[in-house]
Amino acid sequence: MQIVFQDPYASLNPRRTVRQSLSEPLRVHKAGSRQAIAQKVQRAIEEVGLPQSALDRFPHEFSGGQRQRIGIARALVLDPEIIIADEPVSALDVSVQAQILELLERLKRDRGLSFVFVSHDLGVVRHFCDTVCVMYLGRIIEQGLSGQVLDHPLHPYTRVLRDSSPLPDPKARITLTKIKGEIPAPTNLPSGCTFHPRCTRARPECALQIPALGAMSTSHSVACFYPLNADVEKRIGDSLGAA
Known part of the structure; x- marks a missing residue:
């Protein structure tokens, strides 16, 4: 290495x-x-x-x-x-x-x-990359094939990250996405999902539990209780309620 x-x-x-x-x-x-x-x-x-x-x-x-x-x-x-x-x-x-x-x-x-x-x-x-891992405050929150992750993000942070990147096209007119709040100090991380204080989809349980990185398909994983996919969100929400 x-x-x-x-x-x-x-x-x-x-x-x-x-x-x-x-x-x-x-x-x-x-x-x-x-x-x-x-x-x-x-x-x-x-x-x-x-x-x-x-x-x-x-x-x-x-x-x-x-x-x-x-x-x-x-x-x-x-x-x-x-x-x-x-x-x-x-x-x-x-x-x-x-x-x-x-x-x-x-x-x-x-x-x-x-x-x-x-x-x-x-x-x-x-x-350049075949696969990509998106990290937030030292944790992998999403991973998968580069095209999948960037074109169809499942984690709210990944989508904000993508939508805040300018396009190299002078004719393109886009509204860059902003994210609320400041990045927490790495020495004083929020409880539960570390992104929940800045997430528009956060719910009470997001502050209580750390979401595990779970496979949504054979080549795409996300660490989020309410990912950006209606079917996946319902499935995880139901399992969370059952727990």
């Missing part, structure tokens, strides 16, 4: 060349001779679309997109099976974001990599 950080400049040591930064993980793990390490570093930098001449330069000599490619190369040198990408494109221009996402797609396909992709940009999530 490896990680790609959000800020490509802060994640690189400004006093080390690219070669030194990429070689260090291999040396720490004793992954071959000096010559083998040098060859692997060269392959990694080329795989992310940078020339070998970049290896002897320092981070400040690169653009933000190039620095992120270096961060990705550093994650690749140890041949991970999974990469945690923490907002890897949020600090980049839109055109550069597209290039980095294309690179990650290629790596996913060619290397058979899996990604845990952390992002608040729903457009990027829809483009």
Whole structure:
């Protein structure tokens, strides 16, 4: 497992060349001779679309997109099976974001990599991710296939999250959804469902019990007593009354 950080400049040591930064993980793990390490570093930098001449330069000599490619190369040198990408494109221009996402797609396909992709940009999530987990105050409140969750949200927070995202179409005229109240302090969470103080569908029992993540279909789960689906809502409401 490896990680790609959000800020490509802060994640690189400004006093080390690219070669030194990429070689260090291999040396720490004793992954071959000096010559083998040098060859692997060269392959990694080329795989992310940078020339070998970049290896002897320092981070400040690169653009933000190039620095992120270096961060990705550093994650690749140890041949991970999974990469945690923490907002890897949020600090980049839109055109550069597209290039980095294309690179990650290629790596996913060619290397058979899996990604845990952390992002608040729903457009990027829809483009890159197969499945999505929506979190609120540290708990997963909905999960499923990306298209299902974003097009047919079951949790009220997921719908607000989706409806508060602007559309990249200048002709589109939409009213962005607002959400009442403030996010509670993580050190003083509300009782029951942590979203209930801000939820327009909240009922008394929402403040008393923490809803479990339950499967609504084979590929869609939600943690809500009254999800955004009439049939599901009635079924859960009946079971709650019976309890």
